[in-house]
Amino acid sequence: MRATDEASIGYILHRRPYRENSLILDVLTREHGRVSLVARKRGGRKAASPIAYEAFRRLRLSWRGRGELKTLTGFEQAGTLALGRDRLLFGLYVNELLMRLLPRSEAEPGVFEAYERALMQWSAGAPAWEVTTRFEIALLQALGYGLEPDAALQHETPDSPARRVRIPSLSAATRAAVAADTLGDARVLAELRALLDALFYHYLAGRRLRTRALLPSSFTR
Incomplete structure (x- = not known):
């Protein structure tokens, strides 16, 4: 994460396909409210498993960007809650x-x-x-x-x-x-x-x- 990136704990509220190999994630965060992030392949690495982008997982997120649609730069699971x-x-x-x-x-x-x-x-x-x-x-x-x-x-x-x-x-x-x-x-x-x-x-x-x-x-x- 760069010094200029924003970061927060958050939860994914909704996800949808975006272009060929990306997703738009709408997330609820503690410090920034609802944020829309583009999750995509970077540097030739494989994209994260779709399972990682499921709802109700507590996540550590970082992103950058000035518009309404920002770019996800960091993604780490911080906990999972099992809902029946x-x-x-x-x-x-x-x-x-x-x-x-x-x-x-x-x-x-x-x-x-x-x-x-x-x-x-x-x-x-x-x-x-x-x-x-x-x-x-x-x-x-x-x-x-x-x-x-x-x-x-x-x-x-x-x-x-x-x-x-x-x-x-x-x-x-x-x-x-x-x-x-x-x-x-x-x-x-x-x-x-x-x-x-x-x-x-x-x-x-x-x-x-x-x-x-x-x-x-x-x-x-």
Whole structure:
């Protein structure tokens, strides 16, 4: 790594082919937020195995470049978390949510910490919906949105579906549960899910996340 390179711990959110022998990696980093990197062959060496570029691996990354698309210069695994198939679906949902909501190159250390905490809890077998909902709340708070329906209306844009979707309010009991960080009750989760799904529908201008449809409808898992 050169002295001019940027570096950070990060996780791959998404990857896609780029030109003949390269990939574009969208990564979540602690110090730089969401960054897009080109990973390609260098100096005649073989490219890293595609397995190395899988999601949910803790990585030490370095890169250089001035535009939105930067060049990966260093890549080292710093840990792996094993997610079962059902937890993997929740992880993919959260990754898609971050891809849609997080702006590029804006540090959000609170989001990074909440993401890493969610991965560890899923890996440890914690209730998947509870972990996911807790992460979504942290994400909205970090982005300055919060859980209030009135705040969503204040962020309305010409493309917002605010007039076409009802954004529910939380009961006093659910507000208390959120404040105490006790989200295990199925009724609390059901109420939060209705609010969060409506808020994300609003903030994503009416776009549905493909991975959301893959998640189980029961909040007891």
